[in-house]
Amino acid sequence: MEHVQWGGPDTVVVCGGGLAGLTAAVTAQEQGARVLLLEKAPQAGGTTVLSGGLLWTLARYEEARSKIPFGDAALQWLVYDSIDDARAWLRSLGAKMGPVEEPVLGHGRGQTVDPVEMIQLLHERFLARGGTVLLNTALASLDMSAGVVTGVQALTEGRLVTVRACAVVMATGGFQGNPELLLRYIVRPENLVLRANRWSTGDGFLAATSVGAAASPGLDTFYGHALAAGAKYGKAQLRDISQYHGRLSVAINLLGERFTDETEETGDEALNQHLARQPQGRGFYIVDESAMEQVAIQGREAITRTILRRAVAAGGTVIEADTLEDLCAALSAHGVPPSRALATLRDYNAHIESGQADALVPSRVLNRVPLAQPPYRAVMVQAAITFTMGGLLIDERTRVLWRAGTSSTFAAVPVERAYIETDGPAVSVGEDFRQMPIRGLYAAGNDAGNISNFGYMGGLASALTTGRMAGSEAGRMAVAARASQPAV
Numbered sequence: 390m391e392h393v394q395w396g397g398p399d400t401v402v403v404c405g406g407g408l409a410g411l412t413a414a415v416t417a418q419e420q421g422a423r424v425l426l427l428e429k430a431p432q433a434g435g436t437t438v439l440s441g442g443l444l445w446t447l448a449r450y451e452e453a454r455s456k457i458p459f460g461d462a463a464l465q466w467l468v469y470d471s472i473d474d475a476r477a478w479l480r481s482l483g484a485k486m487g488p489v490e491e492p493v494l495g496h497g498r499g500q501t502v503d504p505v506e507m508i509q510l511l512h513e514r515f516l517a518r519g520g521t522v523l524l525n526t527a528l529a530s531l532d533m534s535a536g537v538v539t540g541v542q543a544l545t546e547g548r549l550v551t552v553r554a555c556a557v558v559m560a561t562g563g564f565q566g567n568p569e570l571l572l573r574y575i576v577r578p579e580n581l582v583l584r585a586n587r588w589s590t591g592d593g594f595l596a597a598t599s600v601g602a603a604a605s606p607g608l609d610t611f612y613g614h615a616l617a618a619g620a621k622y623g624k625a626q627l628r629d630i631s632q633y634h635g636r637l638s639v640a641i642n643l644l645g646e647r648f649t650d651e652t653e654e655t656g657d658e659a660l661n662q663h664l665a666r667q668p669q670g671r672g673f674y675i676v677d678e679s680a681m682e683q684v685a686i687q688g689r690e691a692i693t694r695t696i697l698r699r700a701v702a703a704g705g706t707v708i709e710a711d712t713l714e715d716l717c718a719a720l721s722a723h724g725v726p727p728s729r730a731l732a733t734l735r736d737y738n739a740h741i742e743s744g745q746a747d748a749l750v751p752s753r754v755l756n757r758v759p760l761a762q763p764p765y766r767a768v769m770v771q772a773a774i775t776f777t778m779g780g781l782l783i784d785e786r787t788r789v790l791w792r793a794g795t796s797s798t799f800a801a802v803p804v805e806r807a808y809i810e811t812d813g814p815a816v817s818v819g820e821d822f823r824q825m826p827i828r829g830l831y832a833a834g835n836d837a838g839n840i841s842n843f844g845y846m847g848g849l850a851s852a853l854t855t856g857r858m859a860g861s862e863a864g865r866m867a868v869a870a871r872a873s874q875p876a877v
């Protein structure tokens with residue numbers, strides 16, 4: 390295999406050309422850095438260009454803490470606090486945004502942007518400033534010397550390339566495309582379909598953790614929406630066949646049982662995570678006529694009737710019947726025991742109609758309405774994954790941290806207690822070691838773990854704000870590295 394070398398000791402290397410990576414790349418250039426961007430796919434854009442372009446996050450920071458309590462408070466603050474500045478920055482580059490801040494899902498606020506135009510714009514700005522984009526070029530591993538990042542190894546068209554750098558930004562988009570990692574951390578991959586680009590296979594996560602980086606909490610959580618099972622679609626139709634109306638429905642699995650509160654947490658993505666853990670990751674969302682004109686996802690204004698019509702048009706399974714008995718009888722053709730399904734729906738209705746909703750198991754906190762207005766409709770749904778919420782453990786400056794126990798090897802700080810100490814007071818494992826940043830390593834976007842954690846606070850907003858921070862940090866490091874080089 391031919392071996393070539395690019396970059397230099399004052400170069401920033403950004404791995405991944407989605408919103409997080411391109412934002413980091415342009416921001417590092419603004420600091421004065423020389424930047425090289427590696428993109429595994431034949432084109433930049435990743436999952437970002439498949440998105441709805443709603444740049445939103447929670448309207449109040451307190452909501453992030455109460456709805457996503459296991460997410461990292463400092464990272465959630467970073468997203469919440471810097472989203473307005475980050476959007477202003479995008480506008481200053483020429484991005485066109487919707488004029489008003491729309492309410493989203495009842496607890497968010499956001500503005501729309503055309504995601505394809507946004508990526509093109511960032512790409513053009515990056516090239517115009519002298520940046521280099523290497524397409525079909527995949528980060529393979531990190532190079533380190535004495536605990537400091539010195540560059541990456543990348544694969545491009547059969548060649549192994551060494552790219553020297555003083556700072557590396559991981560923005561490879563998460564590990565949802567990697568069946569082995571899904572099995573290790575989340576669920577049998579057979580239970581999920583991919584609702585994302587197919588290039589994000591955890592390369593940033595694997596490269597960084599294999600040199601000692603820490604994995605974040607929330608590795609078993611992910612964002613996505615259930616899709617119409619059996620539908621035929623291209624990547625441009627992912628939104629069209631997303632079944633956003635789960636929280637308006639009664640959701641049952643293939644055993645005919647309700648399996649969670651359909652209205653839990655920040656929205657439909659919680660239901661989708663529970664669905665993934667049901668047999669085959671499949672089930673049915675059942676609605677009556679009263680739900681058909683309701684807005685299923687605020688900010689997108691898609692009503693249930695349109696969503697179901699699109700599911701049918703794409704070849705999905707939507708059953709319609711005038712009675713719950715007939716609906717459940719029809720479900721048997723799809724492997725659902727009709728008597729069990731009917732008992733589930735009757736039990737649900739009985740609790741709601743008798744004012745005993747608090748006694749429902751599983752519970753139902755919101756949308757406490759019975760299935761009472763025929764016709765009834767059931768759409769077969771399949772759990773889907775858009776991105777993994779867990780990833781690399783970073784601090785509020787997006788610096789990737791050493792795994793506990795590794796930091797003492799390289800970080801020049803005293804470690805207060807030895808791991809094997811047995812005669813001191815009992816301490817938790819987390820208290821035992823300080824987790825220090827790995828010099829020169831940053832993560833942004835879906836590679837930055839534990840911003841969202843089961844609950845969701847906006848993928849584009851997270852990518853944009855962490856991209857800004859990572860680019861700014863990496864860029865400053867590169868400028869300092871250049872200044873410290875001996876003059877020739």
Ligand SMILES: Cc1cc2nc3c(=O)[nH]c(=O)nc-3n(C[C@H](O)[C@H](O)[C@H](O)COP(=O)(O)OP(=O)(O)OC[C@H]3O[C@@H](n4cnc5c(N)ncnc54)[C@H](O)[C@@H]3O)c2cc1C
Binds near residue numbers: 404407437627775847
């Ligand atoms: C249908 C749909 C609708 C959505 N709608 C919204 C919405 O309206 N609002 C919202 O906030 N979020 C939305 N999202 C989520 C949002 O798109 C993502 O959270 C966001 O785009 C992630 O950005 P990123 O830069 O981290 O990842 P990506 O955009 O996926 O970029 C990662 C890039 O890294 C590249 N890569 C992977 N491995 C390597 C490697 N080894 N070396 C180099 N490059 C590599 C990939 O090819 C890819 O280009 C939606 C997603 C989907 C699928």
